[in-house]
Amino acid sequence: MTANIIDGKAAAERLRQQVGLEVSRLVTEYQLQPGLAVVLVGDDPASQVYVRNKGRQTVAAGMLSLEHKLDVAVPENELLALVDRLNNDPAVHGILVQLPLPGHIDEQRVLQAIDPAKDVDGFHPANVGRLATGDPAAMAPCTPMGCTLMLREQFDGALCGQNALVIGRSNIVGKPMAQLLLRESCTVTIAHSRTRDLPALCRQADIVVAATGRPEMVRGDWIKPGAVVIDVGINRIRFEGEEKARLVGDVAFDEVVEVAGATTPVPGGVGPMTIACLLRNTVVAACLQRGVSCGL
Numbered sequence: 001m002t003a004n005i006i007d008g009k010a011a012a013e014r015l016r017q018q019v020g021l022e023v024s025r026l027v028t029e030y031q032l033q034p035g036l037a038v039v040l041v042g043d044d045p046a047s048q049v050y051v052r053n054k055g056r057q058t059v060a061a062g063m064l065s066l067e068h069k070l071d072v073a074v075p076e077n078e079l080l081a082l083v084d085r086l087n088n089d090p091a092v093h094g095i096l097v098q099l100p101l102p103g104h105i106d107e108q109r110v111l112q113a114i115d116p117a118k119d120v121d122g123f124h125p126a127n128v129g130r131l132a133t134g135d136p137a138a139m140a141p142c143t144p145m146g147c148t149l150m151l152r153e154q155f156d157g158a159l160c161g162q163n164a165l166v167i168g169r170s171n172i173v174g175k176p177m178a179q180l181l182l183r184e185s186c187t188v189t190i191a192h193s194r195t196r197d198l199p200a201l202c203r204q205a206d207i208v209v210a211a212t213g214r215p216e217m218v219r220g221d222w223i224k225p226g227a228v229v230i231d232v233g234i235n236r237i238r239f240e241g242e243e244k245a246r247l248v249g250d251v252a253f254d255e256v257v258e259v260a261g262a263t264t265p266v267p268g269g270v271g272p273m274t275i276a277c278l279l280r281n282t283v284v285a286a287c288l289q290r291g292v293s294c295g296l
C-alpha cells in the first residue's frame with residue numbers, strides 16, 4: 001500500500017480562495033475589509049521572506065496589509081507603544097509580531113500586550129485559556145489549525161472518536177494541536193521526550209502528528225496501517241555525500257509512505273497551510289470584532 005500524499009499547497013490554495021470569497025462578502029455587505037498588521041524587528045533574512053509572503057497573500061485575498069519594520073535595536077517600550085497603537089486602530093483586526101525577537105526584548109511581555117481579540121497567532125494566555133475551555137471565540141495558533149483543517153479533509157469531517165497521538169508538547173504546536181483535536185472529539189494522547197515506548201503508542205493511533213524537531217524520528221514500523229500522519233517538522237539537514245542541505249520532516253517519509261493511509265510531505269505539506277490559516281484567523285477576528293457571523 002502507498003499512502004495518499006496530502007498536497008498542502010493545494011489545500012492552502014483552496015483555503016485562500018474561501019478566505020477571498022468571504023472577504024468580498026464582508027466588504028460588500030458590511031464595508032468591512034479585514035486588516036492584518038505584521039511587525040518585524042531586525043533584518044533576519046528568513047523572517048523577511050516570511051513577512052513578505054504574508055503581505056503578498058494578505059493583499060491577494062483582498063485584505064488590508066500593514067507592515068511595520070523596526071530596527072533590531074528598537075527599545076522594548078517603542079515596540080510596546082506600536083502594539084498599543086495597533087490595538088486601538090479600527091482598520092487593524094489582526095496583529096502578528098514576527099518571532100523570534102532580539103534578546104533585549106521580553107517576548108512574553110510583547111505577546112501579552114496584544115489585544116486578545118486581535119491576537120491572530122493565538123499565543124496570548126487569554127486565547128490559550130479560551131481554547132482550553134472550548135470557547136468558540138478562541139484564536140488558535142496557525143500551524144496546528146492548518147493541521148486540523150487538513151485532517152478534517154482527510155476524514156471527511158469524521159474526526160470524532162479517532163485515536164490521535166500528538167508527539168511534542170510545545171506551546172506553539174503540540175499543546176494547541178492536542179486541544180484542537182480534543183475539540184474535534186478525538187481521543188488524544190500527548191507524547192514528549194520522557195514518554196515510554198513511543199513506537200507502541202504510535203501503533204495504536206489512527207492519527208499521528210509529529211512536532212519534535214527530530215529529523216525522521218517517526219519510523220515506518222511505528223505506524224498502524226492506514227493511519228494518517230501529519231509531519232510538522234522542518235529540519236535543514238546536510239546528508240553525507242550531498243552538497244546542499246535539504247529540508248526533512250520529523251517523519252521518515254520514505255518508510256511511512258509505504259504503511260500510512262495518508263501523509264504530508266516536507267516541504268509542501270503543513271508549511272503552506274500556516275499562512276493561509278493566518279489570513280483565515282484575521283477574517284474570523286474581524287467578524288468577531290464587528291459582531292457579524294463568519295462563513296469560514
Ligand code: NDP
Nearest residue numbers: 143168169170173192193211212213232233234270271274
Ligand atoms: P520544540 O522544540 O519547542 O518542542 C519539541 C517537542 O518535541 C518537545 O515537547 C519535546 O519534548 C518533544 N520531543 C523532542 N524529542 C523527542 C523525542 N525523542 N521523543 C518524543 N518527543 C520528543 O519544537 P516546536 O514545537 O516549536 O517545533 C517542532 C517542529 O515543528 C520543529 O521541527 C519546527 O521547526 C517545526 N515547526 C513547523 C512549523 C510549520 O509551519 N510547518 C511551525 C512551527 C514549528 P519535551 O517537552 O519533553 O522536551
